[in-house]
Amino acid sequence: MPKETVIAAAEMFKASKFAIIYFGMGVTQTRARYKNGDNVSSLVSDLNQTNKVVMMPMRGHYNVTGFGQVAAWEAGFPMALDFARGYAYYNPGETGTNDILMRKEADAFITGAADPGAHFPQESVKHLFKIPAIQVDGYANPTTEFSDVVIPAAIAGVECEGTAYRMDCQPIRMKKLIDTTFKSDEEILTDLINKVRELKGGA
Numbered sequence: 001m002p003k004e005t006v007i008a009a010a011e012m013f014k015a016s017k018f019a020i021i022y023f024g025m026g027v028t029q030t031r032a033r034y035k036n037g038d039n040v041s042s043l044v045s046d047l048n049q050t051n052k053v054v055m056m057p058m059r060g061h062y063n064v065t066g067f068g069q070v071a072a073w074e075a076g077f078p079m080a081l082d083f084a085r086g087y088a089y090y091n092p093g094e095t096g097t098n099d100i101l102m103r104k105e106a107d108a109f110i111t112g113a114a115d116p117g118a119h120f121p122q123e124s125v126k127h128l129f130k131i132p133a134i135q136v137d138g139y140a141n142p143t144t145e146f147s148d149v150v151i152p153a154a155i156a157g158v159e160c161e162g163t164a165y166r167m168d169c170q171p172i173r174m175k176k177l178i179d180t181t182f183k184s185d186e187e188i189l190t191d192l193i194n195k196v197r198e199l200k201g202g203a
Contacts, residue, residue: 013047024058034092059167061114063156066165101127110134112153112185117142136188154182162186 013019021044027036040055047053059065068078075081077090080097093099097116100106101124108131117125118141128146135147138155156162157174159182164172183191 013051013053016051016053018052019047019054021053021055022058023055024060028057028092056168063113063164065167065169066163066171069165069169069171098124106131108132108134110136111143112136112189113138115141115143117144117146136185138182151188152182153185153188154180156184160184 021040023037023040027040028034030036044053044055057065071081072078075088075090077088080090080092080095080099082089082091082095089095098120101109101120104127106127109128111134113136115137116128120128125146132149133143133147134149134151135143136151136153137144138153138159140150144150154160157164158177159180161176162174162184164174166172
């Protein structure tokens with residue numbers, strides 16, 4: 001990046017009263033991963049000495065922000081959660097879904113309202129073909145093609161009520177518009193949890 005571009009950006013920030021740095025997968029999924037985020041965060045911290053500046057992720061899919069919000073207030077971290085120790089452990093680059101798939105550590109996979117078949121790296125998807133995969137989704141997509149079990153779910157805001165989060169983390173409560181025979185993803189996952197507990201003897 002030319003020096004002039006960096007200087008121009010710095011001058012723009014200095015002249016602003018309120019600025020937002022939007023960042024996407026170029027920051028989070030390239031070399032250094034979360035360290036890139038640390039650098040952006042440090043820049044925001046420095047800029048806040050004189051201005052009001054925040055950073056906000058650019059979310060690519062519907063209600064991705066919702067997962068991050070719920071994970072954060074339930075477990076203390078917005079993503080890459082590992083509960084193998086009996087508590088929430090967070091270390092992007094080690095505990096993220098792609099990290100685990102790339103190391104071929106996962107022996108089963110369940111996905112809900114997402115499409116790893118279309119968006120995960122090729123090596124991750126290759127491993128998904130080799131292990132049992134379950135999909136819970138209101139729509140068929142590339143992940144459907146290799147999933148061993150596909151459970152159709154009601155679409156929140158259309159076939160069932162629910163809450164979605166805007167990209168700026170504001171929750172929006174949605175009503176049901178039409179009836180369906182499908183269960184909501186919440187009901188499906190609750191049923192699965194109860195069945196697993198039953199099979200494990202109520203553990």
